[in-house]
Amino acid sequence: MNVSHLGAENCVTGSCHLLQANGLNIMVDCGLAQGDDPARSMDRWPIQPDEIDYLFLTHAHIDHIGRLPELIQKGFKGEIICSHPTRALLIPMLTDAMKFSGMPEQTALNIHKSIDDLSWGFECGQDFDLEKGISFKLKRAGHILGSSFVRFQDDHTGESVLFSGDLGAKDTPILPDPEAPDPADRVIMESTYGDRLHGDRQHRTRQLGAVLSRALADSGKVFIPAFSLGRTQELIYEMDRLFSNPDCQAMFPDLQGVQRPPVFVDSPLGLEITRIYARLSEYWDKEARDLKRSGDHPIDFDGLYAVEGHHDHLKLCDAAGPAVILAGSGMCTGGRIIDHLKKGIEDPKSDILFVGYQAAGTPGRAIQDNAEKPGGYVYLDGERKTIRADVHTLSGYSAHADQKGLVDWITSMPEKPGAIKLVHGEGGARRALAEVLEKQGYTVH
Template sequence: MNISHLGAKDCVTGSCHLIQTAPGSADSINILVDCGSAYGDDPELPFDQFPVAPEAIQYLFLTHAHIDHIGRVPDLIDAGFRGEIICTHATKALLLPMLRDAMSFSREQWRKNDRERLEVLLDKLSWGFELHQTFSLKKGITFKLSNAGHILGSCFILFTFPDDHGNEYRVIFSGDLGCTDTPILPDPDPPESCDLLILESTYGNRTHPNRKNRIEALRNLLHKALADKGIVYIPAFALWAEPRNCSMNWTG
């Protein structure tokens, strides 16, 4: 088995990771984990430089619906990918609204029929799965999705690969992880044991403050700003989706 980090290896954006169960063999199961857009000076590897061609990828797993994890999915489909796109139910509900919004300002020249064709293909290829259940892929490979606590629908993935001796090799891809004690979002699930952990480290060099005290900390800052006649800037990040696309039960 070989794992190649095709994006977000030495940077933050453009997450993309390839698993090949038998590199160079026609029998290889090729699994892509995320296919995101890169921003700023972060590199973005062209598809013709991937270790395998897009049409040879059988599965694309999406950890969540942020554009730096899903933004290149339409391009991957355009390049020939026709495998299964696997994610949580909530991520599937967010895929089209998030990509449609991103493409509206990054691809102004897209013709309407091209956009509609790719949206139909994306919806046809993508499948939502439940959390905390084990599902089977080809050749005895299994996967399980668990709460990552990052955004609605975010998950980390446990893959189990069998070998010729009746043993299992367990690999976890964390995706982006959230913190505990976040309103609305579930806490991240504790991971099971694994042989290999591929872990995001965007904030790996710092300790986050205790989130239970955030309301009190914000209150103190506002009182200080009012006393000083100052200005408070509050950055806000949000996901938007049409209600009809999210009218489903989500166990996360």
């Protein structure tokens, strides 16, 4: 079972790996590189797209699925295998991505049809036979709805390799916790936050409430760059807790009643994904399902507004605060958040709240890095903007497991793998995680 890394071997985005076994070419993820991360041309792959038999998708984030349209255009006709929720999310995510690619409408429609024809949803936790003696199993990764890791086995020899995809943290709203992996000879393991620990996730609703209370005290706007898939739904869930949980109501009186700030989801894709999440409630965790059964819908509340059209978006950009605005993209690389930041980033009454990873080379990372510097600035749509808004980062909202979560996941495997290959992380994160794992007796490459 030979593994080649075609993307995200030494960086965070653009995940793409090739497993060759018993004459089969099996690709795991086909993601788009973002920020300064390099993208390897398909022309320089060891095989061509039309030679790929299967494409497994661990989840529907663009840095794991974003090159699928290109793969199909270059001749891929194999089967696409993923969990049922991931299949439901594929077309909306890729439709949004292709809007910015300049692709002709008919070409995009043809790609949609190909994806629909080629893709299959599978249940997690069950063994399935592929062909030529290769079997696979998906298990829940807890990163976003439908995220999974996948284990392949050669049933003739017993050799196995497991791809972690992106692993989530425990106690993530809506999502079941990551499952323990089955034994494997080799593990291809993500390391995004291999060098740090997140804030206490048990208290993240309180952290969000405290930041919002302080930020809205001057009636300014709070801008939250949020990925349409995953983070937006988690934030809606947490705000529902802030506004309906009795303990939170008592703790944050400034966020209640007539004083409650309106919350706007200014993202057509985020709204569509939220509706899909609502339809897929059978895949939620127990807490979210129990809330829904009790009549408290966990991703809806009074004072939550959908900003559908571009005209309404422009009106919101010019409107006065207070307001909380969730808009994409999560790393400020495009989308409606840019219009909001161009209007508000130089206003001292504004606050920018980051709740997710900001890749090197993105405007989001530049805002984080430069916010505390005298005269710190960022370029937005080519315009230089001085950062006068307050900038906050809540690490407890990361969709990725931190170092402890990653270590806990691999140590939950019933026996140590023969080797671990760390991918999907910056150099410092990979080195830090490797050092911790090696001290515990793991062989890390």
